[in-house]
Amino acid sequence: MNREPLLQVRxxxxxxxPGKGCREVSxxxxxxxxxxxxxxxxxxxxxLLSCLSARLAPDSGSILYRTDAGETVDxxxxxxxxxRQLQRTEWGIVHQHARDGLRMGVSGGANIGERLMAxxxxxxxQLRATAARWMRDVELDVGRIDxxxxxxxxxxxxxxxxxRNLVTHPRLVFMDEPTxxxxxxxxxxxxxxxxxxxxxxxxxxxxxxxxxxxxRLLAQxxxxxxxxxxxxxxxxxxxxxxxxxxxxxxxxxxVLTA
Amino acid sequence: xxxxxxxxxYNFAYLDEQTKGMIRRALLKAVAIPGYQVPFGGRxxxxxxxxxxxGMQVSAAIIGRDDCLKVIDQGADDTTNAVSIxxxxxxxxxxxxxxxxxxxxxxxxxxxxxxxxxxxxxxxxYQVPIPEPLRFIEPSEVETRKMHALEDYGVMHIxxxxxxxxxxxxxxxxxxxxxxxxxxxxxxxxxxxxxNPKMDHSPALQLFGAGREKRIYAVPPYTEVRxxxxxxxxxxxxxxxQCCAICGATDSFLDEVILDDQGGHTFICSDTDYxxxxxxxxxxxx
Amino acid sequence: xxxxxxxxxxxxxxxxxxxxxxxLPVFRGIDFTAKxxxxxxxxxxxxxxxxxLLRSLYANxxxxxGSIHVRHRxxxxxxxxxxxxxxxxxxxxxxxxxSQFLRVIPxxxxxxxxxxxxxxxxxxxAQAQARAGELLERLHIPxxxxxxxxxxxxxxxxxxxxIARGFIVDYPILLLDExxxxxxxxxxxxxxxxxxxxxxxxxxxxxxxxxxxxxxAVADRIFHxxxxxxxxxxxx
Numbered sequence: 178m179n180r181e182p183l184l185q186v187r188x189x190x191x192x193x194x195p196g197k198g199c200r201e202v203s204x205x206x207x208x209x210x211x212x213x214x215x216x217x218x219x220x221x222x223x224x225l226l227s228c229l230s231a232r233l234a235p236d237s238g239s240i241l242y243r244t245d246a247g248e249t250v251d252x253x254x255x256x257x258x259x260x261r262q263l264q265r266t267e268w269g270i271v272h273q274h275a276r277d278g279l280r281m282g283v284s285g286g287a288n289i290g291e292r293l294m295a296x297x298x299x300x301x302x303q304l305r306a307t308a309a310r311w312m313r314d315v316e317l318d319v320g321r322i323d324x325x326x327x328x329x330x331x332x333x334x335x336x337x338x339x340x341r342n343l344v345t346h347p348r349l350v351f352m353d354e355p356t357x358x359x360x361x362x363x364x365x366x367x368x369x370x371x372x373x374x375x376x377x378x379x380x381x382x383x384x385x386x387x388x389x390x391x392x393r394l395l396a397q398x399x400x401x402x403x404x405x406x407x408x409x410x411x412x413x414x415x416x417x418x419x420x421x422x423x424x425x426x427x428x429x430x431x432v433l434t435a
Numbered sequence: 436x437x438x439x440x441x442x443x444x445y446n447f448a449y450l451d452e453q454t455k456g457m458i459r460r461a462l463l464k465a466v467a468i469p470g471y472q473v474p475f476g477g478r479x480x481x482x483x484x485x486x487x488x489x490g491m492q493v494s495a496a497i498i499g500r501d502d503c504l505k506v507i508d509q510g511a512d513d514t515t516n517a518v519s520i521x522x523x524x525x526x527x528x529x530x531x532x533x534x535x536x537x538x539x540x541x542x543x544x545x546x547x548x549x550x551x552x553x554x555x556x557x558x559x560x561y562q563v564p565i566p567e568p569l570r571f572i573e574p575s576e577v578e579t580r581k582m583h584a585l586e587d588y589g590v591m592h593i594x595x596x597x598x599x600x601x602x603x604x605x606x607x608x609x610x611x612x613x614x615x616x617x618x619x620x621x622x623x624x625x626x627x628x629x630x631n632p633k634m635d636h637s638p639a640l641q642l643f644g645a646g647r648e649k650r651i652y653a654v655p656p657y658t659e660v661r662x663x664x665x666x667x668x669x670x671x672x673x674x675x676x677q678c679c680a681i682c683g684a685t686d687s688f689l690d691e692v693i694l695d696d697q698g699g700h701t702f703i704c705s706d707t708d709y710x711x712x713x714x715x716x717x718x719x720x721x
Numbered sequence: 722x723x724x725x726x727x728x729x730x731x732x733x734x735x736x737x738x739x740x741x742x743x744x745l746p747v748f749r750g751i752d753f754t755a756k757x758x759x760x761x762x763x764x765x766x767x768x769x770x771x772x773x774l775l776r777s778l779y780a781n782x783x784x785x786x787g788s789i790h791v792r793h794r795x796x797x798x799x800x801x802x803x804x805x806x807x808x809x810x811x812x813x814x815x816x817x818x819x820s821q822f823l824r825v826i827p828x829x830x831x832x833x834x835x836x837x838x839x840x841x842x843x844x845x846x847a848q849a850q851a852r853a854g855e856l857l858e859r860l861h862i863p864x865x866x867x868x869x870x871x872x873x874x875x876x877x878x879x880x881x882x883x884i885a886r887g888f889i890v891d892y893p894i895l896l897l898d899e900x901x902x903x904x905x906x907x908x909x910x911x912x913x914x915x916x917x918x919x920x921x922x923x924x925x926x927x928x929x930x931x932x933x934x935x936x937x938a939v940a941d942r943i944f945h946x947x948x949x950x951x952x953x954x955x956x957x
Contacts, residue, residue: 180806207806258585265589280572280593284600287593294596295589301599301665323600365827372826376840394826398805412780412805419782423738430739 181243183208183349183381184229189238191228192405199225200405201238208348211375211382213396213413215389215428221405222385223353229383230270230351231260245348265292269342269350273357275334278341279326285312285337286322292345311340315370332363336370343374352384356391368394389432393417401425441529448495448528454478458496458651462642465653470615471583472566477649487520487545488646490562494543497558497642498524503531505539510547510688510705517545534708546609548630550687550709553639555656561624563645566652568612568622588620591663599668608673614661615654623660629672629688634660677702682713722756725894725925726778727797731787733773747773751787753944755894760916760926760939765946771929772821774946775896778927779818780808791815791894813841818896819887823871823879831857831874832867835885842890849889856885859911877903888915895919897928901935913938 182205192198199221206212214222227233229240231252240252245267252260264270272278279288289308290298298304309319315336326334335355342350355371356364372395375382386392392399392413399416401409401424409422420426441447448455454476461475480488498504504524508517512534520543521532533539536551543560553559569579572590582588591612598606611628615621623634624643634641634654641654654660664670678685680692680701687709689702704710729752735745747770755761763771776782778789780800790797793815798807812818817838826834832853839849857867860881866874871882884900897916901909909932916939920926930936936943 205806210809257581261585261587280590282572283593283597286600287596290596291589291593294592295587299592299664299666301596302667304596304665305600369826369828372829393824397809411783412808414781415783418776419735421736421783426737427739 180207181249182206183210183243184383185239185241186229187239187241189225189228189235189240191224191233191235193224196404197221197224198405199228199402202400202402202407203238204400204407204410206349206381206383208381209379210398211380211384211396213392213399214383214385214402215387215392215399216402217387217428220402222387222402224405225402226351226353226383226385230268231255231264232270242349265295266345267348269339269345269347271335271338271342271350271352271355273354275326275331275338278338279334281325281327284323284325285317285329288326288337288341289344292341296345307344308340311344312337314374315340316366330363332359332367335359335367339371339374343378343380346378347380349381349383352382354386354388355384356386356388364391371395389417389429401428442526445527448498448524449480450478450492450495454492455496458492461651462493462496462653465642465651466640466655468619469654469658470619470621470652472650472652475649475651477646480646481523482519484647485564486516487543487562489644489648489651490543490545490560490646491520491523491644492646493560493642493644493651494524494541497560498528498530498541500528500530502528502540503533503538505533505536505542505708506544507542507547507549507706507708508545510549510690511707513707535712536706536708546625546627547688547705548626548633550684550704550706551712552633553637555638557639559637559639559641561626561641561643563622563624563643563650564647565610566622566643566645566648566650568610568620583619586618588614591620592665595663595665595668599665605664605668605670611670612663614663616658617661620663621652621654621660627673627688628662628670631660631662631670632672636660675702679704679710682710682717684710684713722759723792724754724797725757725792726753726755726927727788727790728753728774728778729788729790731774731777731789732785733770733777733782734785748946751946755925755927757893757925758920758923759941760920760928761942761944762936762940763927763929763946764936764943769946771946772898775818775898775927775929778894779812779816779896781818813838815892816894816896817887817890817892819883819898819900821880821898821902823883823886826870827872828870830868831862831871831882834871834882835889838886838890852889853885856889857882859915860885860908861911877905877908880904881908884912884915888919891919891922891924893924895924895926895928897926897930899929899931901930901932909935 184206187203189202190200202225216222228235234253241249242252243249286308289311290304293304308322312319312322317333317336326337356367384395396413399413400407403424409416409425417429420429457476461473465473480491506517506521508514525532536549540556541558545562567579569582573579595605609627610622610625611631613621613623636657638656640656643652662670675689679689681703684704687704687706690705691700692703693700731751732749733747737743763774765771773782777784784801789800793811832850835853836849862881871879880903901912913935916926
């Protein structure tokens with residue numbers, strides 16, 4: 178393919194203890210592509226995601242990122258200032274627990290507006306209009322714009338987190354179990370919303386999940402992790418329909434079907 | 436003038452010379468990096484935190500025998516705090532003191548900037564309770580220092596945004612955050628935002644001392660100090676419909692004074708020296 | 722006639738690692754070619770591996786050995802060994818696949834489900850949905866259902882939605898896995914018609930059809946898939 182990858186991950190290793198973390202992970206991520214990382218708890222998915230999003234320096238290996246301006250940078254050679262700048266402009270990070278990704282002490286509108294203010298937006302009316310538009314886009318009641326997220330339900334908090342991240346039109350979004358802990362009906366709506374946003378905005382997404390159905394719905398490609406290592410990767414339907422590795426086979430055969 | 440008489444057994448201006456040297460080095464650094472909070476080895480002062488120990492240490496480190504000291508508390512020279520601090524320095528340095536703004540070379544202040552414009556030969560020392568403007572939203576010192584280092588100031592506007600969302604206008608009226616020299620966001624101490632414009636390009640040197648938190652910061656003379664705001668909600672100072680009931684000033688910061696328990700009240704200048712000077716001038720003319 | 726799919730020595734064995742490494746051989750050494758403008762019907766008894774072969778052609782299953790080449794952007798490209806990007810591009814541009822069952826996405830309206838493959842190729846929403854509407858109409862899905870997600874539809878309706886989705890793009894290669902299995906005669910006839918039109922446009926079609934009537938109507942060529950060691954499998 179002549180399109181250049183957005184992320185080039187090579188031999189990425191970060192171990193908290195032997196077998197804990199991620200070891201020698203390599204892959205490419207292309208613009209507009211959704212990559213799922215699946216595996217059981219403790220397999221290193223979240224560690225990998227933290228490393229990818231410049232929040233946890235790896236022990237070894239490299240991550241090359243192609244910026245909006247078209248230059249290719251080594252993430253961990255960048256200054257912390259540049260890393261943060263990427264995090265709040267070109268990237269989004271959606272946490273599993275909304276309170277890790279939201280400011281619970283300020284209103285929903287301010288939560289959405291923060292990244293815009295951080296990047297220099299100084300017009301209250303525009304901030305407000307943008308916040309309202311995003312609330313509608315993620316199906317939140319605009320009437321709740323001045324309420325604090327502590328008064329929102331879990332699903333609403335998650336949608337607020339998504340709006341807060343997407344408001345600066347990032348090109349790459351990292352999601353850690355975005356539907357974990359939500360009711361099934363809420364989960365379905367959120368998944369549909371994510372799918373829609375991904376297609377409309379051409380986002381590239383790295384999504385960590387232990388839910389294979391979520392992975393099938395959102396991801397074109399899958400990486401299966403077990404005990405800190407990638408045991409299998411490929412097109413999502415191929416990995417799930419014709420798993421090659423013993424662990425993937427176990428994972429797929431363990432899913433309950435309603 | 437008679438030779439200064441200081442209290443026996445105490446060093447000039449209370450602090451020992453090594454401590455003064457340490458504070459002066461912190462001050463030099465603070466002046467070199469406008470708005471940046473410099474940590475310093477704060478000493479115990481003979482009074483509790485919250486009474487101006489930070490400002491006093493800064494004053495003690497820079498006061499000289501030729502200085503003329505003025506101390507104000509909320510604009511007034513005659514409140515307990517101002518009188519005590521003035522007495523303290525008179526006792527321990529023997530320097531001249533004054534209530535007249537234009538006569539003073541060194542002014543220690545709590546929560547006001549004098550109405551009379553300052554000039555180049557003056558130093559204004561602020562007493563600061565909480566030096567960190569980001570503290571309201573970020574409790575971690577490690578994180579706030581990082582935010583300053585990386586100019587990660589998006590959160591500062593959140594508070595102003597919340598004000599407008601809640602009240603329709605920016606309701607923050609004191610300790611109104613400023614950006615110094617286009618770089619550091621700084622808490623100007625709890626002065627009313629009415630005083631913020633006086634900080635901008637002031638000919639006087641402005642020094643800030645926080646005793647409990649042991650931080651010193653500074654605004655050198657003629658430095659840009661901009662109050663944060665929104666394009667469609669520009670920074671504005673307080674205005675009153677009334678004028679000062681004593682001197683008739685319409686351009687000064689007014690305190691509301693309750694006259695009786697029937698709801699009777701009036702407004703007078705918070706800056707006692709400014710009020711008195713105006714009054715004296717009016718009497719001269721009459 | 723130009724070769725669109727070329728299969729050489731294709732062997733598929735499922736290895737069940739969690740069943741003590743049990744080997745399930747499906748077929749061995751298949752050679753097969755599909756040509757432009759031709760409809761090839763895969764034929765064989767149940768369990769002979771027709772579906773497995775079809776899925777392998779879509780890179781949904783990985784071959785154990787042998788090779789599959791498909792004509793993509795004018796060149797024969799090997800499926801095995803191609804990176805995910807190439808495979809996704811081939812699926813977007815070259816190979817359409819109509820599976821037996823529609824995988825429903827919660828809450829997405831039928832019209833959007835059908836229009837999606839066109840949208841992914843960059844066609845405007847309005848244009849893609851107009852085309853989706855035409856196909857749904859031809860397949861007798863009443864307009865009042867278009868705005869509903871197909872999740873609650875009957876099996877036959879879901880299959881027709883699936884067919885519309887598969888036929889909306891003029892893929893050079895179209896794989897059909899029993900598209901008429903739960904359709905009435907009227908709709909089966911429409912599918913036969915759609916297949917005929919696609920073939921006339923030059924599409925290489927490979928399909929599985931149990932209904933002998935449909936099979937006879939569309940088949941240019943029949944390929945017999947030989948059940949491989951079915952007895953071995955029974956024994957294991």
